[in-house]
Amino acid sequence: MTEEADIYELLEAVKDPEIPVLSVVDLGIVRKVDWISPKKLKITITPTYSGCPAMDTIEREISEILQSKGFEVEVVTSISEAWTTDWISEKGRKNLEEYGIAPPAEATTDKSFITGNSKNVHCPRCKSEETSLISQFGSTACKALYKCDSCHETFDYFKCI
Amino acid sequence: MTKDEALFEFLLRTGDNGLVLAQRLGEWCGHAHQLESDIALTNVALDNIGQARMALTEAGKVEGKGRSEDDLAFHRTEMEFRNNLLLEQENGDFAQTITRQFLFDVFQFELLSGLKSSSNEFLQSFAIKSLKEVTYHRSLSSDWMVRLGDGTELSHDKMQNALNLLWQYTGELFEKTEADDILIADGVIPDLEKLKESWDDIVGQVIKEATLEIPDTKGFMATGSRRGEHTEFLGYILAEMQYLPRTMPEAKW
Numbered sequence: 001m002t003e004e005a006d007i008y009e010l011l012e013a014v015k016d017p018e019i020p021v022l023s024v025v026d027l028g029i030v031r032k033v034d035w036i037s038p039k040k041l042k043i044t045i046t047p048t049y050s051g052c053p054a055m056d057t058i059e060r061e062i063s064e065i066l067q068s069k070g071f072e073v074e075v076v077t078s079i080s081e082a083w084t085t086d087w088i089s090e091k092g093r094k095n096l097e098e099y100g101i102a103p104p105a106e107a108t109t110d111k112s113f114i115t116g117n118s119k120n121v122h123c124p125r126c127k128s129e130e131t132s133l134i135s136q137f138g139s140t141a142c143k144a145l146y147k148c149d150s151c152h153e154t155f156d157y158f159k160c161i
Numbered sequence: 162m163t164k165d166e167a168l169f170e171f172l173l174r175t176g177d178n179g180l181v182l183a184q185r186l187g188e189w190c191g192h193a194h195q196l197e198s199d200i201a202l203t204n205v206a207l208d209n210i211g212q213a214r215m216a217l218t219e220a221g222k223v224e225g226k227g228r229s230e231d232d233l234a235f236h237r238t239e240m241e242f243r244n245n246l247l248l249e250q251e252n253g254d255f256a257q258t259i260t261r262q263f264l265f266d267v268f269q270f271e272l273l274s275g276l277k278s279s280s281n282e283f284l285q286s287f288a289i290k291s292l293k294e295v296t297y298h299r300s301l302s303s304d305w306m307v308r309l310g311d312g313t314e315l316s317h318d319k320m321q322n323a324l325n326l327l328w329q330y331t332g333e334l335f336e337k338t339e340a341d342d343i344l345i346a347d348g349v350i351p352d353l354e355k356l357k358e359s360w361d362d363i364v365g366q367v368i369k370e371a372t373l374e375i376p377d378t379k380g381f382m383a384t385g386s387r388r389g390e391h392t393e394f395l396g397y398i399l400a401e402m403q404y405l406p407r408t409m410p411e412a413k414w
């Protein structure tokens with residue numbers, strides 16, 4: 001019988017359509033794998049933001065990849081517990097940074113971010129900590145827009161929720 | 162009125178608030194004064210659509226007549242919509258849009274904070290999820306209130322005019338119906354009177370910091386949405402939003 005870890009490994013192939021370096025597993029949106037029967041799986045996923053337009057694509061790709069391995073699949077969406085950026089894996093954070101998106105600071109230290117105090121956001125290009133918030137709303141629901149005061153490039157920041 | 166009927170009414174109101182506001186904010190797409198604002202307003206719209214979808218889906222389940230989120234969004238008439246009048250008001254200029262947003266964001270933040278301890282499991286999860294998003298919305302609109310209110314003479318006047326126009330629609334946010342009484346008694350939703358106290362407090366603080374003044378409406382507050390009586394604007398919003406699914410009911414992406 002296939003182990004839970006094997007299923008997660010298969011799901012590594014499903015990427016966030018808007019951030020192709022981040023798998024749905026690294027993003028922390030695959031919450032649960034249940035066996036309905038030896039060949040039938042129920043996968044529970046949760047949206048990052050309530051309006052995330054990528055959910056349909058993600059759901060379809062999860063089904064397709066598991067079906068191609070001979071499973072019957074049911075994908076269900078659950079909003080409880082609510083997704084948090086703390087669920088992004090260490091590998092995911094590293095990939096984000098290499099891709100040019102500053103990974104989220106720890107949510108526990110994040111209260112000041114909502115008000116735009118950016119002490120802990122460093123530039124993914126030159127690693128400078130001298131950065132400032134341009135807008136709390138960026139190119140997708142999950143990102144804010146920052147600029148680096150050292151190399152003067154703008155960059156996306158994966159904001160904490 | 163049964164408890165489920167009461168819950169249905171509240172879910173419709175919450176879903177319709179998100180849906181109508183999102184529709185209004187979507188009108189800004191490609192038209193805001195700077196790219197950042199354009200993106201911010203449409204992001205807020207997207208969050209509201211997401212929240213509306215959850216609330217309307219749940220409303221359909223609670224109603225038990227097999228209506229989906231789409232049935233509820235696209236196949237009801239204005240008299241059947243329960244969104245607050247504030248949200249259907251025109252975008253006007255940026256000052257008017259931001260003021261509408263601010264008055265609603267503070268309300269929504271307080272409502273969701275109360276719903277976090279709701280005795281209803283769906284509302285509890287819905288609130289915890291949505292509050293994360295609304296925290297950012299409230300921060301955006303409060304910042305603009307202060308920046309423009311306490312800005313130039315021109316921006317100050319525009320903000321004051323917006324406040325003068327929209328204030329009359331704020332009383333209705335806290336109006337209680339039979340449904341609300343049932344839900345409050347059961348701990349499903351927070352007491353709207355207490356909610357108004359914290360709303361008054363926070364809105365008052367921001368307005369003061371923005372060097373604006375709360376207008377004197379001489380006791381007048383517009384009312385009607387709880388009974389499906391809307392201002393003239395809702396019909397136009399629905400006409401645009403519902404045109405396609407009503408013309409081609411079987412249309413699929």
Ligand SMILES: [Zn+2]
Pocket residue numbers: 123124125126127128148149150151152153
């Ligand atoms: Zn830099």
